[in-house]
Amino acid sequence: MFPLSIFPLPDEMVPLNIFEPRYKQLLADAETKDIAFGIFFNHVANTEKIGSLVKLVSVIKRYPEGESDIIVKCQDLFSMNKLYRTFGDKSYPGGEVSCWNVDLSGPVNARLHNAFKEYLLYFQIRNSEGVHSLFTIANEINLDFDERLRFVKSSIEQKETFLLSHLKYQTQLLYQAEKSKDVFHLN
Secondary structure, three states: OEEEOOOOOOOOEEEEEEOOHHHHHHHHHHHHHOOEEEEEEOOOOOOOOEEEEEEEEEEEEEOOOOOEEEEEEEEEEEEEEEEEOOOOOOOOOEEEEEEOOOOOOOOOOHHHHHHHHHHHHOOOOOOOOOOOOHHHHHHHOOOOHHHHHHHHOOOHHHHHHHHHHHHHHHHHHHHHHHHHOOOOOOO
């Protein structure tokens, strides 16, 4: 278990810098035993004790002092039942969790899919015909921590409405920014 003030959503990749000896040990276990580990969202707003189950994707760089830069990918979410300072004979924290078994295969409704395609066009991304999950879209629109928590605790219908609202708002901002380029000129 890795208590951090970040909250990756399923299917999101996150860079981490590993420098503490206990987390170097966790990294070694993740590499040699091919295990997933938890990132517990250590934030005052996380009253439900939610975290992210992640798996090591790659070690980007190893430093002479043993520090490492890595990339992990969120596989699932969990609820923390109990957190232990150490996990068995390991120096890193551990815990008892209940996995949510998030489904990343279900497509979104047509309105949300079309709004997401329109949003991606502002970034010149035209190949957006693949199946997008709720979490794929949520990862693209840069939700803050409170929004991420509210999102994951919502029903599927609420998630779709939430994302649609965010996409419309951000698309409008992008439209206004693009429109203002023609109005303002540098001297």
